Amino acid sequence: MTTIAQSVFCFLAGFFNFFLLYFRKTSRAYCKYQVVKYHSNIPMSPLTTHRLLTVKRKILVLDLDETLIHSHHDGVLRQTVKPGTPSDFTIRVVIDRHPVKFSVHERPHVDYFLSVVSQWYELVVFTASMEVYGTSVADRLDRGRGILKRRYFRQHCTMEVGGYTKDLSAIHPDLSSICILDNSPGAYRKFPHNAIPIPSWFSDPNDTCLLNLLPFLDALRFTSDVRSVLSRNMQALPETQSVQYY
Amino acid sequence: MAIQARRMPEDPSTACEDLKFFEKRLTEVITYMGPTCTRWRIAIVIFAVLVGVIGSKYFANEKIEIFQIPMIDMFLTTHLDFTLCFFVGLLLFAVFGVHRRIVAPTIVARRCRDALSPFSLSCDHNGKLIVKPAVRNSAP
Numbered sequence: 001m002t003t004i005a006q007s008v009f010c011f012l013a014g015f016f017n018f019f020l021l022y023f024r025k026t027s028r029a030y031c032k033y034q035v036v037k038y039h040s041n042i043p044m045s046p047l048t049t050h051r052l053l054t055v056k057r058k059i060l061v062l063d064l065d066e067t068l069i070h071s072h073h074d075g076v077l078r079q080t081v082k083p084g085t086p087s088d089f090t091i092r093v094v095i096d097r098h099p100v101k102f103s104v105h106e107r108p109h110v111d112y113f114l115s116v117v118s119q120w121y122e123l124v125v126f127t128a129s130m131e132v133y134g135t136s137v138a139d140r141l142d143r144g145r146g147i148l149k150r151r152y153f154r155q156h157c158t159m160e161v162g163g164y165t166k167d168l169s170a171i172h173p174d175l176s177s178i179c180i181l182d183n184s185p186g187a188y189r190k191f192p193h194n195a196i197p198i199p200s201w202f203s204d205p206n207d208t209c210l211l212n213l214l215p216f217l218d219a220l221r222f223t224s225d226v227r228s229v230l231s232r233n234m235q236a237l238p239e240t241q242s243v244q245y246y
Numbered sequence: 247m248a249i250q251a252r253r254m255p256e257d258p259s260t261a262c263e264d265l266k267f268f269e270k271r272l273t274e275v276i277t278y279m280g281p282t283c284t285r286w287r288i289a290i291v292i293f294a295v296l297v298g299v300i301g302s303k304y305f306a307n308e309k310i311e312i313f314q315i316p317m318i319d320m321f322l323t324t325h326l327d328f329t330l331c332f333f334v335g336l337l338l339f340a341v342f343g344v345h346r347r348i349v350a351p352t353i354v355a356r357r358c359r360d361a362l363s364p365f366s367l368s369c370d371h372n373g374k375l376i377v378k379p380a381v382r383n384s385a386p
Contacts, residue, residue, distance in 0.1 A: 036346055038354070042278045045270075047270070048274065051267050212357040214357075215357065215361070216361035219269075219275070220268065224260060225260055228264035228265060228268075232367065233365055
């Protein structure tokens with residue numbers, strides 16, 4: 001009799017957990033839902049059409065962590081995501097012969113953002129994370145569309161005093177047609193005039209920073225030099241002229 | 247020398263022309279949403295009129311006849327218009343979010359302002375660019 005009651009209780013507990021998880025996913029999806037998004041095929045006037053044919057197609061460098069996604073694993077000490085938050089996907093990578101499971105949360109509207117921006121720009125993924133992790137995340141964000149083919153990882157970064165920095169001239173020598181979207185000003189310290197700052201994201205389902213950037217990136221296509229607009233960035237760190245060691 | 251080579255002097259006329267085309271595209275984007283917004287406004291006005299008509303029918307009804315009928319039958323027969331109106335309203339506001347679509351240009355303009363604020367730029371509700379002086383902490 002006790003065994004039967006225990007079985008029934010376990011079954012009910014499992015059922016309740018399933019509905020709890022389903023409710024969390026549904027409520028999170030509803031929080032993420034935005035009615036007003038962006039039309040990717042807004043028609044252009046003849047003047048802007050001619051302008052678009054004149055200027056070059058630009059390159060948009062995308063960071064991953066805290067910009068498009070946020071990930072954590074079981075061994076992390078500081079909890080940046082509330083426990084119980086359902087992750088969008090999980091990846092398993094082997095780091096130094098230890099298998100690590102990452103729970104990855106996608107920033108709201110990242111899939112829509114990538115599908116729209118890939119029509120306007122050549123997309124490049126540049127992350128300071130390791131290649132085995134960055135490749136898995138980029139594959140999941142790509143979803144087989146082939147829009148994130150060019151990838152750069154930690155070995156392509158430059159080790160500076162304050163951390164890793166990303167060399168944009170290694171991606172394309174012409175700096176007038178390349179811009180980087182990153183949450184960390186230290187990453188683009190050497191190229192402050194090519195940066196689009198974005199706040200860091202951890203788990204807020206109401207975040208609309210990627211949707212905010214869509215009209216901005218649409219209009220940025222029509223510049224002959226992206227630095228005409230991006231050089232007005234106030235959040236860039238001052239470039240260090242010379243690093244002195246004492 | 248390499249550091250100085252990267253910091254190219256900006257051509258003011260090129261920057262000015264770029265900002266003009268930047269502004270032109272922003273204006274096109276926000277102007278494009280006008281007709282769609284107007285259609286949604288017409289839809290919501292029609293819905294409000296229908297609600298008013300159906301509501302007034304019940305208020306104008308002087309004789310209140312009380313019958314012993316099940317609730318389901320009441321909603322499906324005598325109050326079919328109310329039921330349909332309720333579900334259409336639920337569809338419009340909860341699924342289509344019509345209360346946000348009618349102010350879509352304002353929402354997009356606010357998003358543009360949020361995206362432009364790190365660059366000392368702003369825009370009005372039509373997408374016209376507002377250039378503020380670029381203040382940066384120039385360390386000596």
